[in-house]
Amino acid sequence: MRLSRYFLPVLKENPAEAQIVSHRYMLRAGMIKQQAAGIYSWLPMGFKVLRRIEQIVHEEQQRAGHIPLLMPTLQPADLWRESGRYDDYGQEMLRIRDRHERDMLYGPTNEEMITDIFRSHVNSYKDLPLTLYHIQWKFRDEVRPRFGVMRGREFLMKDGYNFDLTREDALHAYNRHMVSYLRTYERMGLTAIPMRADSGPIGGDDTHEFLVLASTGESEVFYDSAVTELKLGDRAVDYDNREEVAAICAEFTTPYARTDETHDAAVFDAIPEGRRKVGRGIEVGQIFFFGTKYSEPMGATVVTADGSRVPVQMGSHGIGVSRLVGALIEANHDDKGIIWPEGVTPFSVGIVNLKQGDGSTDSACESIYAALKAKGLDPLYDDRDERAGAKFATADLIGLPWRITVGPRGIAANKVELTSRRTGESEEMSPEAAIDRMAKIYAEHP
Amino acid sequence: MRLSRYFLPVLKENPAEAQIVSHRYMLRAGMIKQQAAGIYSWLPMGFKVLRRIEQIVHEEQQRAGHIPLLMPTLQPADLWRESGRYDDYGQEMLRIRDRHERDMLYGPTNEEMITDIFRSHVNSYKDLPLTLYHIQWKFRDEVRPRFGVMRGREFLMKDGYNFDLTREDALHAYNRHMVSYLRTYERMGLTAIPMRADSGPIGGDDTHEFLVLASTGESEVFYDSAVTELKLGDRAVDYDNREEVAAICAEFTTPYARTDETHDAAVFDAIPEGRRKVGRGIEVGQIFFFGTKYSEPMGATVVTADGSRVPVQMGSHGIGVSRLVGALIEANHDDKGIIWPEGVTPFSVGIVNLKQGDGSTDSACESIYAALKAKGLDPLYDDRDERAGAKFATADLIGLPWRITVGPRGIAANKVELTSRRTGESEEMSPEAAIDRMAKIYAEHP
Numbered sequence: 068m069r070l071s072r073y074f075l076p077v078l079k080e081n082p083a084e085a086q087i088v089s090h091r092y093m094l095r096a097g098m099i100k101q102q103a104a105g106i107y108s109w110l111p112m113g114f115k116v117l118r119r120i121e122q123i124v125h126e127e128q129q130r131a132g133h134i135p136l137l138m139p140t141l142q143p144a145d146l147w148r149e150s151g152r153y154d155d156y157g158q159e160m161l162r163i164r165d166r167h168e169r170d171m172l173y174g175p176t177n178e179e180m181i182t183d184i185f186r187s188h189v190n191s192y193k194d195l196p197l198t199l200y201h202i203q204w205k206f207r208d209e210v211r212p213r214f215g216v217m218r219g220r221e222f223l224m225k226d227g228y229n230f231d232l233t234r235e236d237a238l239h240a241y242n243r244h245m246v247s248y249l250r251t252y253e254r255m256g257l258t259a260i261p262m263r264a265d266s267g268p269i270g271g272d273d274t275h276e277f278l279v280l281a282s283t284g285e286s287e288v289f290y291d292s293a294v295t296e297l298k299l300g301d302r303a304v305d306y307d308n309r310e311e312v313a314a315i316c317a318e319f320t321t322p323y324a325r326t327d328e329t330h331d332a333a334v335f336d337a338i339p340e341g342r343r344k345v346g347r348g349i350e351v352g353q354i355f356f357f358g359t360k361y362s363e364p365m366g367a368t369v370v371t372a373d374g375s376r377v378p379v380q381m382g383s384h385g386i387g388v389s390r391l392v393g394a395l396i397e398a399n400h401d402d403k404g405i406i407w408p409e410g411v412t413p414f415s416v417g418i419v420n421l422k423q424g425d426g427s428t429d430s431a432c433e434s435i436y437a438a439l440k441a442k443g444l445d446p447l448y449d450d451r452d453e454r455a456g457a458k459f460a461t462a463d464l465i466g467l468p469w470r471i472t473v474g475p476r477g478i479a480a481n482k483v484e485l486t487s488r489r490t491g492e493s494e495e496m497s498p499e500a501a502i503d504r505m506a507k508i509y510a511e512h513p
Numbered sequence: 514m515r516l517s518r519y520f521l522p523v524l525k526e527n528p529a530e531a532q533i534v535s536h537r538y539m540l541r542a543g544m545i546k547q548q549a550a551g552i553y554s555w556l557p558m559g560f561k562v563l564r565r566i567e568q569i570v571h572e573e574q575q576r577a578g579h580i581p582l583l584m585p586t587l588q589p590a591d592l593w594r595e596s597g598r599y600d601d602y603g604q605e606m607l608r609i610r611d612r613h614e615r616d617m618l619y620g621p622t623n624e625e626m627i628t629d630i631f632r633s634h635v636n637s638y639k640d641l642p643l644t645l646y647h648i649q650w651k652f653r654d655e656v657r658p659r660f661g662v663m664r665g666r667e668f669l670m671k672d673g674y675n676f677d678l679t680r681e682d683a684l685h686a687y688n689r690h691m692v693s694y695l696r697t698y699e700r701m702g703l704t705a706i707p708m709r710a711d712s713g714p715i716g717g718d719d720t721h722e723f724l725v726l727a728s729t730g731e732s733e734v735f736y737d738s739a740v741t742e743l744k745l746g747d748r749a750v751d752y753d754n755r756e757e758v759a760a761i762c763a764e765f766t767t768p769y770a771r772t773d774e775t776h777d778a779a780v781f782d783a784i785p786e787g788r789r790k791v792g793r794g795i796e797v798g799q800i801f802f803f804g805t806k807y808s809e810p811m812g813a814t815v816v817t818a819d820g821s822r823v824p825v826q827m828g829s830h831g832i833g834v835s836r837l838v839g840a841l842i843e844a845n846h847d848d849k850g851i852i853w854p855e856g857v858t859p860f861s862v863g864i865v866n867l868k869q870g871d872g873s874t875d876s877a878c879e880s881i882y883a884a885l886k887a888k889g890l891d892p893l894y895d896d897r898d899e900r901a902g903a904k905f906a907t908a909d910l911i912g913l914p915w916r917i918t919v920g921p922r923g924i925a926a927n928k929v930e931l932t933s934r935r936t937g938e939s940e941e942m943s944p945e946a947a948i949d950r951m952a953k954i955y956a957e958h959p
Contacts, residue, residue, distance in 0.1 A: 102589065111580050136520070138554045142548065
């Protein structure tokens with residue numbers, strides 16, 4: 068993309084309404100615009116990151132064998148009356164009446180609707196196991212929406228639901244979600260720690276939250292620092308292998324890691340002192356096992372091998388897709404702006420032309436731009452007629468992980484500068500070498 | 514995908530509520546489930562087609578230089594009071610009040626909001642031309658929703674908006690949209706004819722609807738049969754070249770083609786009799802030029818080169834993404850089921866195992882399945898323990914364009930059968946030849 072033809076409305080001033088860094092940088096980098104309290108437009112660069120995160124979530128869910136579908140944003144109130152949650156949910160549920168005076172609502176979650184889909188179409192244990200998920204906009208009418216997309220009212224979430232015959236099968240589904248989530252966050256360049264949590268209004272016995280450590284997190288967290296050193300890395304996982312999947316879960320949940328809701332001071336104090344950490348975390352996902360909480364009242368049953376009929380064992384599993392954009396920035400920034408991890412960056416590399424209008428510099432930039440695109444990369448070429456300082460400031464603010472700087476003096480010697488946004492380190496090299504380096508780096512971030 | 518692990522709830526019976534063939538087949542093929550009047554869940558196979566269409570629309574919009582963003586589903590009523598449409602829109606607008614008693618609405622379209630984004634961030638003619646678009650769920654509270662996704666209440670639409678300095682620039686944007694739409698529909702295997710239309714509540718002078726000919730269409734259409742023979746084909750289009758783009762528009766709009774709203778019997782009667790056609794059409798898109806209708810009342814202005822301030826020239830341009838799934842089926846089916854064009858098919862090819870459990874047949878199917886996936890194709894392997902007749906009936910109903918049938922007798926002679934869903938013709942060949950044929954066919958439908 069050429070910046071001169073893009074829509075990247077960066078702000079020079081710090082917006083007064085933004086209290087946390089991700090909100091501030093998303094506004095300043097022209098990623099979002101507020102349309103009403105807690106409701107945002109995703110401007111082009113914001114939308115690109117959102118879409119990239121959505122894509123990673125889709126890929127990892129499907130790798131785990133989960134099947135995508137799409138439920139609507141609006142739901143009939145009657146479904147929620149069946150589960151008993153229509154009255155429980157309180158004012159956070161946005162209630163709507165249509166022109167025929169029918170009670171509707173903007174879905175805050177989808178346990179009822181997916182259970183309805185299941186009971187309408189599945190009748191036999193032979194059709195199990197089944198895990199369905201979708202990525203859809205949801206609404207929670209927060210009293211005081213704040214922190215930008217971190218606590219918006221209209222938000223994008225992946226929510227998945229497993230249907231199993233036995234408790235053991237459902238616990239395998241729970242574990243499969245935990246592992247697929249670990250890989251999802253790692254691909255985004257995030258360390259998200261699974262912590263035993265409280266189940267809240269979804270209900271159920273077993274639940275883990277995934278928390279990204281950040282000083283602006285809404286939850287106080289207590290953990291053994293050993294947990295932050297665990298990596299799934301590129302090990303191959305067979306998601307059908309129960310033992311393998313359970314072993315990974317054990318590996319990641321054995322070191323102590325809890326939110327204040329489930330914190331146990333006695334256990335915590337037994338951790339060697341140097342590894343005992345207290346901090347704050349941003350919740351970016353949660354998994355639940357809740358058995359027959361919805362299947363029983365809503366009649367989602369299957370016929371078993373011996374001809375009896377049993378309610379299915381269920382769980383639900385969520386990733387906060389729009390919230391992740393904020394969490395990523397909270398965890399990756401400095402005082403000049405955002406620092407995108409390669410896995411989620413809106414553009415792979417920025418090209419900064421130091422002397423727009425200079426024939427040899429322009430033509431070098433054009434060749435680099437074309438060569439990067441030919442390698443399947445997605446460069447952003449700053450071809451505006453601006454001072455170098457302004458271009459660097461924009462580059463730092465929007466935070467692409469790599470920058471290729473092209474100036475007339477360098478180009479005369481067939482040199483450009485390749486700069487890492489994260490380290491700030493620059494290296495001189497030929498344009499060809501810079502292009503090859505980019506291709507090599509992004510080959511690891513498909 | 515293995516069918517035994519997929520969620521494809523086909524129905525044996527014809528659903529009573531479905532009056533038109535696309536609605537009937539979408540229900541029978543397990544593509545959708547109604548959740549409330551005019552509100553549907555997109556079950557896995559339906560979602561795959563929807564996503565495929567969305568992807569083609571994104572690619573063709575970006576090829577034309579248009580920039581994606583994403584506006585929210587809910588909008589504040591105040592924006593619509595500025596344009597004067599809040600009261601005009603009537604009961605089709607779903608009005609919502611949030612917990613703080615603020616008036617909101619579920620967006621039926623986005624002229625106001627995009628104009629608000631523009632005026633907040635753009636100030637100079639130097640930032641023009643600019644075309645922004647999004648693909649988002651919208652809501653129109655129809656009195657009598659019907660025909661499945663063809664006339665639903667919650668529907669997915671691409672809507673794009675151009676901002677230009679002069680009327681000529683905006684007319685070029687209009688033409689660019691027309692050409693990009695022609696290519697979009699052609700990639701889906703559809704002939705959609707641009708017809709001069711009426712502007713309705715969007716307003717403006719120039720507007721064309723794109724109509725797919727189908728006997729169940731909601732509009733009566735009058736056209737010169739010459740228009741149905743035009744093809745954009747694979748000609749390269751430079752979307753910045755005004756003359757080239759205008760010439761393509763002239764080519765496609767010169768033969769007479771109008772809906773009943775703009776029909777002119779005198780002009781129609783001048784067409785040679787053999788080419789004079791009356792039929793019905795399904796609207797799958799519409800483009801509008803409306804100048805300053807929104808920019809003037811909402812203050813979307815730019816400073817020009819001479820320092821004066823003028824309202825921008827705008828247009829809006831829509832493609833009915835969810836409706837296209839229905840339109841595609843209306844235009845591509847027979848009495849056994851759907852016939853997907855290759856460009857939008859949910860799976861590239863079906864593999865039918867005639868004798869599940871037979872060692873050599875199973876292993877041949879597995880190799881073909883793996884080889885197709887290795888070529889980047891997306892096969893659906895019917896590995897269920899079912900009679901051949903039931904597998905063929907499912908294959909015909911869900912309508913994948915190609916089927917590879919594998920049986921024990923054929924495999925003993927290294928032969929499988931490759932069948933075209935459209936022609937019904939079968940050919941015997943080696944598994945390798947069938948795989949190569951598939952790869953070759955889909956190389957033309959990236």
